[in-house]
Amino acid sequence: MIKRILLVFALIAFTVGHSQILEPVKWKTAVEKISDTEYNLISTATIKSGWHLYSQDVPQDGPIPTTFMFDDANGAFKFVGNTSEEEGYIVDDPVFQMKIKFFEKSANFIQKVKLTGDVKTVNGFVEFMVCDDSRCLPPTEVELVFNINGSVNNADSNEVVAIDNNSVNNTLYGMTPKDITLVSGKIEEKKSLWTIFGLGFLGGLLALLTPCVFPMIPLTVSFFTKKGGDKSSGVGKALLYGFFILLVYLILSVPFHLLDSVNPDILNEISTNVWLNVIFFIVFVFFAFSFFGYYELTLPASWTNKTTQGENTGGIIGIFFMALTLAIVSFSCTGPILGSLLAGSLTADGGAWQLTAGMAGFGVSLGLPFALFAMFPNMMNALPKSGGWLNTTKVILGFLELALAFKFLSNADLVKHWGLLKIEPFLILWIIIFAGLALYLFGKIKFPHDSPIKKLSFSRIAGGILVAAFAIYLASGFMVNKETKTFTPLTLLSGLAPPVGYSWMHPSASTNNLKTFKDLKEGIAYAKQVNKPIMIDFTGYACVNCRKMEEHVWPLEKIDNYLRNEYVLISLYVDDKKELPTDEKIEVNRVNGGKRLLKNYGHKWANFQTQFFKSNSQPYYVLLNADGTKVLNEPVGYTPDEADYAEFLEEGLQVFKKQ
Secondary structure: HHHHHHHHHHHHHHHHOOOOOOOOOOEEEEEEEEOOOOEEEEEEEEEOOEEEOOOOOOOOOOOOOEEEOOOOOOOEEEEEEEEEEEEOOEEOOOOOOEEEEEEOEEEEEEHHHHEEOOOOOEEEEEEEEEEEOOEEOOOEEEEEEEEOOOOOOOHHHHHOOOOHHHHHHHHHHHHOHHHEEEOOOOOOOOOOOOHHHHHHHHHHHHOOEEEEEEEOHHHHHHHHOOOOOOOHHHHHHHHHHHHHHHHHHHHHHHHHHHHHHHOOOOHHHHOOHHHHHHHHHHHHHHHHHHHOOOOOOOHHHHHHHHHHHHOOHHHHHHHHHHHHHHHOHHHHHHHHHHHHHHHHHHOOOOOOOHHHHHHHHHHHHHHHHHHHHHHHHHHHHHHOOOOOOHHHHHHHHHHHHHHHHHHHHHHHHHHHHHOOOHHHHHHHHHHHHHHHHHHHHOOOOOOOOOOOOOOHHHHHHHHHHHHHHHHHHHHHHOOEEOOOOOOOOOHHHHHOOOOOOOOOOOOOHHHHHHEEOOOHHHHHHHHHHHHHOOOEEOOOOOOOOHHHHHOOOOOOHHHHHHHHHOOOEEEEEEEOOOOOOOOHHEEEOOOOEEEOOOOEEHHHHHHHHHHHHHOOOOOOOEOOOOOOEEEOOOOOOOOOHHHHHHHHHHHOOOOOOOO
């Protein structure tokens, strides 16, 4: 396990220092005929000098082994034995420090199969890992295709051919990017990084008010200002300490830039992954009960010991280790807040830079007080004394974590169409949680580390009244909108709660009961029939800003008129996990190089957005003419202002009419 953790850090260190995409292994396939029903499927790896590919059988705690998987969905063939491999080399691996079998320069892997039906091709993939003497690349998957068309002894003769983009796009979408006239110019990013920075800053302020961090402020400032030396030296060290706190949290966001550069929509894949959202739900519930005081979250004591030893180095390095120690020992309080920041950034409309902005805000907020109080020590006299209010802050955060946990369970439910956490149970759960928080503030509920309450303070009474009012506000979500015949969407829950149409009592198959197509070809055919312009809505079940637009901008009378009467609406969900038909499970070229196999409708529509419109954020709105061959104006993303969105729709409509 320790070696695997070291491997992860090695991968991060490697990818941070090397921005280019390395591909030291190339694969090609061949088929060797043995008899009329028996064939050898041969996979050949060509390995660049200095690199080595690992065997299918490696020791525990070693590297990821080479693994082959073959698609036998129709039962048209049977495996004869396991996949065989060459002898290779068994040496002491310098990276994993154990004897491991690997291959250099080239390697052949052979899987014998016996046909039981009519088979023309066998599809599969190989997962493998490669290293040189000092570094390793992350595990990689490569699709393999074997053509069963007679005896083929030369592996090169059956190498997988290049993908014809035009043919693939015509098959999937009935058009190619060349068929669409695009408006020139770069689309402006609507979502401000400063907003994310501000949210991170707010998270840092909350962390400061927890028992793990707040008592550290006077102790640390006193250490810098009183430890031998003049005042200016102490202030300088405190400023450096604050900067290093910021640096620690910025470093945490670096690996996500790697993910974003390797595959532009990988963060969307992560954020909409069903099981990852379920894991987030479990983790947030776990965090919540930690805040309630039932147990403490701590990182391994050995980490703290190592960083504490580093503090004794002195100088700049010693100050850095002091900042790192603070980050580690305060994890029980800051971890859940950072988890919220991470999960919030990994949304369909988020990304690595959003996470960095949030981490920067968090680091600035956490490090700034140490620098300020070192420069102005008298300000510390105004700080409240540590006491029971710090634990109260933790418990309040616990209730908020518990409420947010159901947002992630809702994401998984929406994507998989389980029908478990529809709008009714979601609102009921939130009402119960915030009613519980109100009772806690009024002193009716207590948790393990709460101090005895002799008299309710004004802040607790005022907070309890506000939270109780919010619980009543949540109950108003059960009022029915007579026009849309759905529950009333709540502005404060926009993007957190499921869509109001996702309901047991008042279901709506489309947003606001608008006529909506979820297939591109069907929508274009209808638009031609009625001669109306098209609005393509690139959206996602787990997209926060998509829900905000659909529930609070689209229902506005002016906007609703455009969407209901003037446009044909085509909503394409880039996180739809429903499997594609077999004939549409096609390998495509990525925009930034490489290939991918489209497995579900989310892959199909995400590929359409990136291939045709060079964008991968949602929501994303594109206005087209009736046959889908001309973009009417500049596409837009999240546009919460009614006037701006109406101007966008009106401009497209006028261009269409002039045609």
